[in-house]
Amino acid sequence: MANNEIQDWIRNQISSNEVLLFMKGSPEQPQCGFSGQVVQMLNYLQVDFNSVNVLADEEIRSGIKEFSNWPTVPQLYVKSEFVGGADIIKEMFQEDELLDFFKDKGIKTK
Numbered sequence: 001m002a003n004n005e006i007q008d009w010i011r012n013q014i015s016s017n018e019v020l021l022f023m024k025g026s027p028e029q030p031q032c033g034f035s036g037q038v039v040q041m042l043n044y045l046q047v048d049f050n051s052v053n054v055l056a057d058e059e060i061r062s063g064i065k066e067f068s069n070w071p072t073v074p075q076l077y078v079k080s081e082f083v084g085g086a087d088i089i090k091e092m093f094q095e096d097e098l099l100d101f102f103k104d105k106g107i108k109t110k
Contacts, residue, residue, distance in 0.1 A: 019049035034086035
């Protein structure tokens with residue numbers, strides 16, 4: 001795919017999913033510790049989310065970094081808004097801000 005096609009595909013995925021995690025591997029089998037940590041936090045909060053395995057396609061892996069202007073994966077999007085990577089999500093979780101963030105966005109949690 002051409003770069004603009006990848007960007008359009010990414011934009012479509014983000015807008016089509018209330019909560020979307022671009023990660024290495026799958027929620028059932030994360031392929032890196034950071035992706036695994038974010039999955040654990042989302043599962044703990046009982047947030048329904050979809051995911052995209054960036055390891056399945058190098059164009060998506062590089063395309064999402066370009067799309068968000070963020071150098072690392074995982075990347076969490078909620079209602080089309082880029083929330084952050086593993087470090088930001090972990091900090092929000094530890095400060096009890098992540099649960100409130102989801103509630104403020106109207107996302108069902110535990």
